Amino acid sequence: MNPVNYLYLxxxxxxxxxxxxxxRKNAIVLxxxxxxxxxxxxxxxxxxxRMHGNLDGQIIAFFTMxxxxxxxxxxLAIIVSLFRTRHSASVDDxxxxxx
Amino acid sequence: MENLIxxxxxxxxxxxxxxxxxxxxxxKAGHWLGTLFxxxxxxxxxxxxxxxxxxxxxxxxxxxxxxxxxxxxxFQADVAFQLDQxxxxxxxxxxxxxxxxxxxSIGYMEHDERRRRFFGYxxxxxxxxxxxxxxxxxxxxxxxxxxxxxxxxxxxGFWQHKSSAATAAKKAFLVNRVGDMGLSIAIMLLxxxxxxxxxxxxxxxxxxxxxxxxxxxxxxxxxxxxxxxxQVPLQSWLGDAMEGPTPVSALIHAATMVxxxxxxxxxxxxxxxxxxxxxxxxxxVGAVTLLFGAIVGCAKDDIKKALAGSTMSQIGxxxxxxxxxxxxxxxxxxHLVTHGFFKxxxxxxxxxxxxxxxxxxxxxxxxxxxxxxxVTFVTFGLGYLAxxxxxxxxxxxxxxxxxxxxxxxGGTQGWILGGVTLLGAGITAFYMTRVMLLTxxxxxRWQPDAAGHEPHPxxxxxxxxxxMVILAFGSVFAGAFFEIGERFLKWLEPVTGYEHGNxxxxxxxxxxxTMVVLVVGVGIAWSxxxxxxxxxxxxxxxxxxxxxxxxxxxxxxxxxxxVRGGEHLTRSLxxxxxxxxxxxxxxxxxxxxxLSGRLRKLQNGYARSYAVSMFGGTAILIxxxxxxxxx
Numbered sequence: 161m162n163p164v165n166y167l168y169l170x171x172x173x174x175x176x177x178x179x180x181x182x183x184r185k186n187a188i189v190l191x192x193x194x195x196x197x198x199x200x201x202x203x204x205x206x207x208x209x210r211m212h213g214n215l216d217g218q219i220i221a222f223f224t225m226x227x228x229x230x231x232x233x234x235x236l237a238i239i240v241s242l243f244r245t246r247h248s249a250s251v252d253d254x255x256x257x258x259x
Numbered sequence: 260m261e262n263l264i265x266x267x268x269x270x271x272x273x274x275x276x277x278x279x280x281x282x283x284x285x286x287k288a289g290h291w292l293g294t295l296f297x298x299x300x301x302x303x304x305x306x307x308x309x310x311x312x313x314x315x316x317x318x319x320x321x322x323x324x325x326x327x328x329x330x331x332x333x334f335q336a337d338v339a340f341q342l343d344q345x346x347x348x349x350x351x352x353x354x355x356x357x358x359x360x361x362x363x364s365i366g367y368m369e370h371d372e373r374r375r376r377f378f379g380y381x382x383x384x385x386x387x388x389x390x391x392x393x394x395x396x397x398x399x400x401x402x403x404x405x406x407x408x409x410x411x412x413x414x415x416g417f418w419q420h421k422s423s424a425a426t427a428a429k430k431a432f433l434v435n436r437v438g439d440m441g442l443s444i445a446i447m448l449l450x451x452x453x454x455x456x457x458x459x460x461x462x463x464x465x466x467x468x469x470x471x472x473x474x475x476x477x478x479x480x481x482x483x484x485x486x487x488x489x490q491v492p493l494q495s496w497l498g499d500a501m502e503g504p505t506p507v508s509a510l511i512h513a514a515t516m517v518x519x520x521x522x523x524x525x526x527x528x529x530x531x532x533x534x535x536x537x538x539x540x541x542x543x544v545g546a547v548t549l550l551f552g553a554i555v556g557c558a559k560d561d562i563k564k565a566l567a568g569s570t571m572s573q574i575g576x577x578x579x580x581x582x583x584x585x586x587x588x589x590x591x592x593x594h595l596v597t598h599g600f601f602k603x604x605x606x607x608x609x610x611x612x613x614x615x616x617x618x619x620x621x622x623x624x625x626x627x628x629x630x631x632x633x634v635t636f637v638t639f640g641l642g643y644l645a646x647x648x649x650x651x652x653x654x655x656x657x658x659x660x661x662x663x664x665x666x667x668x669g670g671t672q673g674w675i676l677g678g679v680t681l682l683g684a685g686i687t688a689f690y691m692t693r694v695m696l697l698t699x700x701x702x703x704r705w706q707p708d709a710a711g712h713e714p715h716p717x718x719x720x721x722x723x724x725x726x727m728v729i730l731a732f733g734s735v736f737a738g739a740f741f742e743i744g745e746r747f748l749k750w751l752e753p754v755t756g757y758e759h760g761n762x763x764x765x766x767x768x769x770x771x772x773t774m775v776v777l778v779v780g781v782g783i784a785w786s787x788x789x790x791x792x793x794x795x796x797x798x799x800x801x802x803x804x805x806x807x808x809x810x811x812x813x814x815x816x817x818x819x820x821x822v823r824g825g826e827h828l829t830r831s832l833x834x835x836x837x838x839x840x841x842x843x844x845x846x847x848x849x850x851x852x853x854l855s856g857r858l859r860k861l862q863n864g865y866a867r868s869y870a871v872s873m874f875g876g877t878a879i880l881i882x883x884x885x886x887x888x889x890x
Contacts, residue, residue, distance in 0.1 A: 181870055255864030 166207035173200035187239045187249045194235075198228045260310050261321040263303050264340045264393060267350060270300040271357075271385035278379030286375050290368070293378030294361040297385055301354035308347055316753050319344055322395060333454060341395035341458065345754045348592060349392040349522060352599045353515050357385045359726035360510040363607055366722035367506055367614060377417060377504070384410035388515055392522060396457040397446045400523075404442060404487070407516045408435050414511060415503040427499035434496040438486015442523075445479035448472065462529035470534060477530050477537030481544065484520030488574050490548045495813045497571055498555070501563040505610030508563055513570045513606050514599040521574065521595055524581040525588050528755055531581075538582050539672070545579025546679045548572065551811060553686035557693065558807030560797055561620045562609045565694050566602070569646065572683060573598050579676065580661045583668050588755035590660040593747050597653035600733030601645035607727045608639030611719040612698060617708050622697035623795050624706055629699040631716035634724045636699050638731040643695050645734035647688040648777060653738025658684060663769045667760030677764070684773055688780025696788040704795050 173196055180193030202221040209217030243249050274296030278289050285292065311319050324339040342350070361381060368374045387406025394400040416428025449456045452468050465473065484490065489497035500512050511517070524531060524541065531538050549572050556568025577595050580587035613620060615632055629636040645652040648659065662684065666677035707713045718724065741747035748757060762769075799805070806812060 178874060182867055182874065185867075251866045254866070 163207050163211050166210075167204060170200045170204035170207065173197075173203065185250045185252050187242065187251050190251060191232075191235055191239065195228060195232070198224060260307065261323045261342070263307055264321060264323045264342050265325060267300050267303050267307075267354070268340075268386050268389045268393065270296045270303065271382040271389070274382035275379050275386060278375055278382060281375070283375075289375030290361075290365045290378050293375075293382050294358065294365065296382055297354065297358045297361045300385060300389065301351075301358045304347075304350045304354045307342060308351060311342075311344070311347055316749070319347075319753070328399075334450070335455070336398045337396065337457070338399060339395045339457075340393040342393060343754050344751050345522075345525065345592065346392050348596060348751070350389060352596055353385065353388050353392070356514045356599055356603050356730070357381070357388075357510060359729055360506045360514075360603065360607070363509075363610070363723050363726040364504075364506040366720045367610055368504065369720075371504075373417075377414075380410055380413045380417070381506075381510070384414065384511060384516070388519070391519055395459070396455075397442075397449060397461075398456050400526075401439075401442055401446060404483070404519065405439065407511070407519065408432065408439065408487075411435075411500070411511050411516055414507040415500045417504055417507065418502070421502065423499075424502040427496075427502040431496040431500050434493050435486045438483045438493055441479045441482025441486065445476050445483065448476045448479060452476070458526070465529045465533050468533070473530055474534040474537045477527070477534040478540060480523055480527055480530065481537065481541055484523050484578065485544060486520075487523075488517050488520030488578065489571050490520065490544050490575065490578055491551055494548060494551065494571055495810065495817055498559075498564050498567050498810055501561070501567050505563065505606060505613060508567070509603045509606030509610065512567065514603040517570060517574055518577065518595045518599070521577040521581055521591055524578065525591055525755055528585070528588055532584055532756075538584055541582030542579050542668075542672070542676055543582075545575045545577070545582055546676055547575070549575030549579060549679060549683045550686070551575070553683050553690065554803070554807050555810050556690040557686060558800070558804050560623050560697075562612065562622045562625075562694060562698065563606070563620055565622070565690060566605055566609060569605075569687065569690065570602055572687065573602065573646070576658065576661050576680065576683065579680065580664055583664050583676075583760075585756040585758040586667050586760040587661065587664040589748050589751045589757055590657065590664050592751060592755070593741055594657035594661055596741075596747075597645070597657045597734070597737050600730050600737050601642040601654060604638055604642040604727055604730035604734050605646065607723070607730065608635050608642060611635040611723055611727065612639075612716075614719050614723070615714070615716040616705070617712055617714045619705075619708065619714060622694065623793060623797060624704050625698045626701045626704040626793070627699070628716055632718050634718055635727065638724075638727040639699070640695065641731040642734045643691050645738070647691050647781070648684060648773060650774070651739060652735050653733070653741075656738035656742045659770055659773055662773060663762055663766055664760065666764050666769060667762040669761060669763070673763065677769075681772060681776055685776030685780040688777045689784045692781045692784035693788050696784065697793060700789060701793055704793065706795070 177193045177195075177197035177200060180196065181190055184190055184193065202224050205217035205221045205224070207217075209215060209221075239249065242254060246253055274293055277296075278285060278293055281289070307321070311321075320341065320343040322339060322341045324337055326338055327335060328338045329336040361378065364374075364377065364381065368377055371377065384407060387403050387410055389403075391400055391403030391407060394403060412428050412432045415431050416425050418424045419428075446456055449461060452472050453461050453464055455461060482493075485493040497512060497517070501508055503512070531541070552568045552571030552573075552575055554568075556565050556572060559565040559568060573594070577591040577598070580591035580594065611632065612625065612628060612635060615628075615635075616625065619625070641652070645654040648655040658680075662677060662680045665680045666673050668676055705714050705716075797808075800808070809815065
């Protein structure tokens with residue numbers, strides 16, 4: 161199978177993730193979309209690794225997974241405490257960073 | 260001998276330091292200490308004088324260099340003194356009259372609880388004035404010049420609990436500052452022109468400077484002299500300065516400090532000789548002030564202010580004489596010395612009268628005091644005869660010489676100046692006779708003062724009358740002593756130079772006409788104030804009288820032109836500052852603020868809109884990178 165198809169799939173997943181981040185309000189969904197974008201990148205890295213015949217892309221994919229795991233821990237903690245104080249998981253309600 | 264010169268100044272300076280820093284424990288002895296230091300200075304002065312007389316006329320200048328004050332490459336300022344015949348004359352006058360007035364103050368200030376401080380200030384004044392006349396360069400002279408200004412300020416405002424005295428002190432200080440500015444500009448001009456400001460080198464190289472430069476320097480020196488010597492247009496402070504204690508008026512505002520301007524001009528004779536235009540201005544200033552002071556003196560009912568007008572007028576004579584050039588320098592100084600005697604004596608007499616009259620100064624409330632104060636009457640009377648130029652007394656000789664010199668100026672100028680000085684002599688006779696008649700003759704016009712105390716006129720204590728008697732001696736004999744064998748002329752000529760001049764009128768004619776105006780002046784005064792009783796309340800008077808009572812509108816003029824003008828200037832400057840300068844600054848700030856207010860709206864706090872801009876930015880960056888690669 162042509163590895164370029166994996167790249168198309170990665171681009172499609174990334175686009176879905178990005179548009180989800182921009183469009184959805186729920187923090188959990190937003191978070192899932194971010195994960196989707198990260199994994200789209202991983203897929204692209206692995207595909208490139210296969211195309212170029214070396215392991216650099218696969219190693220970076222591992223790094224990305226570790227970072228994503230750490231991000232999940234911190235991000236979910238933030239979302240939970242946000243939900244506790246505001247009783248809402250909508251990101252638009254947390255718009256305090258303005259004058 | 261020259262090592263003694265610094266001691267002349269050091270003695271009163273030490274006195275001032277001891278008295279002003281000594282604190283209350285010196286209250287009992289302060290006045291004796293102050294007098295002692297003044298007398299010590301006079302003693303040293305006399306010793307130096309006898310030594311000077313023993314040497315030939317061209318070998319009389321002594322100099323002493325203490326140290327270099329400001330050593331900067333081309334700018335060498337020395338603390339160095341020069342004692343020549345001119346300085347010597349001043350030293351003897353200042354320390355002599357100064358000592359007498361110290362003695363007088365012992366009695367006059369007896370009941371003042373701040374007497375020690377008063378003597379400290381008097382000592383400070385003596386030190387500064389001696390520094391002024393002994394300095395051998397303009398910069399050191401300037402130090403003394405400011406020093407006497409300070410002492411004058413402190414002493415005019417000595418009774419600072421009276422707001423009039425505090426205001427008068429401030430006025431004197433401010434007006435003097437205008438003159439001092441002239442002196443500092445003159446010193447700067449001297450330095451840029453000659454590269455030095457020491458008397459010797461400057462006077463030696465006057466020939467190298469252009470006449471324009473010399474005129475500028477001379478006019479600035481004249482401005483300085485106008486401030487210190489209360490000459491038009493900087494005359495307004497002297498009348499108010501009479502708020503100070505009377506010994507101060509006698510010493511500082513009659514005999515010594517106000518003559519510093521005359522000293523400055525005569526000392527800078529070489530500069531003035533090279534600037535005939537400036538000399539003309541000097542004579543004009545002298546002539547105007549001479550009449551101005553005399554007219555003001557005619558209308559004042561306050562005895563000290565009448566005498567202040569007279570001082571202004573007499574200094575006008577001296578300035579006029581100094582402006583005549585070598586014809587007049589000697590006579591300016593001669594009149595200065597005789598004036599020092601008789602005017603100090605007159606002021607001390609006025610102080611003695613006030614002392615006996617509960618500090619009343621209004622002459623309309625005096626009258627008939629000759630019976631109650633015989634010594635004051637006689638000494639004041641002799642001073643009066645001296646100042647109006649009664650034949651044989653000192654004012655007669657010195658004033659006559661100035662009038663002759665004014666005629667000897669030659670041409671139309673000579674006639675005008677001669678006429679003005681003659682007229683001035685007549686007015687002098689009028690106002691002094693008026694003072695004399697109002698104070699010592701006529702009916703008793705005393706009234707209880709504000710507290711209801713009826714004055715009991717009495718003769719003053721010995722400490723006050725003795726100095727008056729000594730000064731009266733000086734007023735009577737100094738002129739004749741100077742004139743016999745032209746002693747004063749021969750004494751001073753090596754320093755100031757002398758020319759006889761060609762007078763269009765003979766000396767006899769001048770003397771005769773002086774006598775005529777004298778008799779006319781006295782006669783008019785007698786017919787107005789001697790023949791008929793004097794009203795206690797001043798009558799409304801003619802237009803001129805009313806103007807003269809207001810000092811010929813000098814304060815009104817200053818107020819309208821300088822105060823109002825200054826206010827308008829500051830107001831318009833404030834307007835420009837607010838509208839133009841602040842406008843630019845505030846406008847910039849406002850436009851930056853407005854712009855950022857608009858930009859701020861982009862920060863709406865929605866995380867997703869930030870994410871959009873991040874995505875957009877990244878997309879643009881990637882597109883740009885790809886585009887660059889493609890190109």
